[in-house]
Amino acid sequence: MPFTLPDLPYPPTALEPHISARTLEFHHGKHHKAYVDKANAAIAGTPLEPLSAEAITYRAHVEGNAALFNNAAQAWNHSFLWQSMRPAGGAAPSGLLAEALDRDLGGVAGFNTAFKEAAVGHFGSGWAWLVHDHETLKIITTHDADTPLVHDGLTPLLTLDVWEHAYYLDRQNLRPDYVEAWLAHLVNWEFAATNLHAA
Numbered sequence: 001m002p003f004t005l006p007d008l009p010y011p012p013t014a015l016e017p018h019i020s021a022r023t024l025e026f027h028h029g030k031h032h033k034a035y036v037d038k039a040n041a042a043i044a045g046t047p048l049e050p051l052s053a054e055a056i057t058y059r060a061h062v063e064g065n066a067a068l069f070n071n072a073a074q075a076w077n078h079s080f081l082w083q084s085m086r087p088a089g090g091a092a093p094s095g096l097l098a099e100a101l102d103r104d105l106g107g108v109a110g111f112n113t114a115f116k117e118a119a120v121g122h123f124g125s126g127w128a129w130l131v132h133d134h135e136t137l138k139i140i141t142t143h144d145a146d147t148p149l150v151h152d153g154l155t156p157l158l159t160l161d162v163w164e165h166a167y168y169l170d171r172q173n174l175r176p177d178y179v180e181a182w183l184a185h186l187v188n189w190e191f192a193a194t195n196l197h198a199a
Contacts, residue, residue: 001040002053003075005033006082014087018181023169031165032078039071054149061150073145077127077159084158085186093189097196104137112183114139119162119179128179130158130192132199155199157192 008028012021039056043049048056057076060069092108093101105111111130119128122141129140131148132155140148141162148154160166160182167178 002043002049002051002056003036003039003072005036006079008082010087015085015186018185019085019167020170023167026169027161027166028078028082032075035071035074035078039068039075042068042071057147058150070145073147073149076149077145077147078161080156081159081161083191084160084188085182086188086191087186089186089188090184091189093193095193097189097193100137100196105139111139115160116176116179116183119160120176122162125163128160128162129156131156132196155195157195157199158187 005028008024012024012028015024039053043056048059051059053072053076057069057072059065060072092098098108101107101111105114115128115130118139118141122128122143124143126141126143126146129142129148131138131140134153137157140154142148148156160179162175162179164173167175171178
């Protein structure tokens with residue numbers, strides 16, 4: 001099937017104390033798995049089944065198939081999320097990514113300020129992203145399942161899930177604390193740099 005539940009790229013305890021193993025157990029093993037299962041069930045036996053997860057997500061968006069899009073995009077977004085963070089992350093990037101951050105967002109400090117503002121200020125469920133947009137780095141947010149994957153010209157580099165299920169077991173309603181911890185300790189700049197080189 002085109003949608004799969006990937007193994008986490010680190011042990012479930014590896015992100016503690018910033019994100020607990022219990023949160024990952026529910027977030028990855030329950031929420032993400034449900035999106036994968038529902039997306040695969042929706043395309044089983046249809047002409048979409050042989051397509052890639054990315055192609056299915058884009059087609060669902062273009063055709064206005066909200067039920068399929070919500071599950072397909074959430075499955076894809078979560079797979080991207082697990083790569084966007086790592087144990088002992090948060091160190092400053094180097095090379096092309098560092099240059100682009102300096103040019104477009106005021107360096108890592110400017111990125112951290114703007115990303116926190118966007119992620120904390122996003123109303124309701126959704127995602128905060130660092131994207132490459134026609135030669136420029138930008139910070140955007142998307143509502144619910146929406147993803148840069150389906151918007152022409154946008155290449156996602158990093159994401160943070162700001163749905164409450166991503167942090168509520170650990171931090172209840174303190175989204176700012178969750179975002180700060182991610183920026184300081186978990187953000188995976190190596191993953192972002194790889195995505196930028198591919199953009």
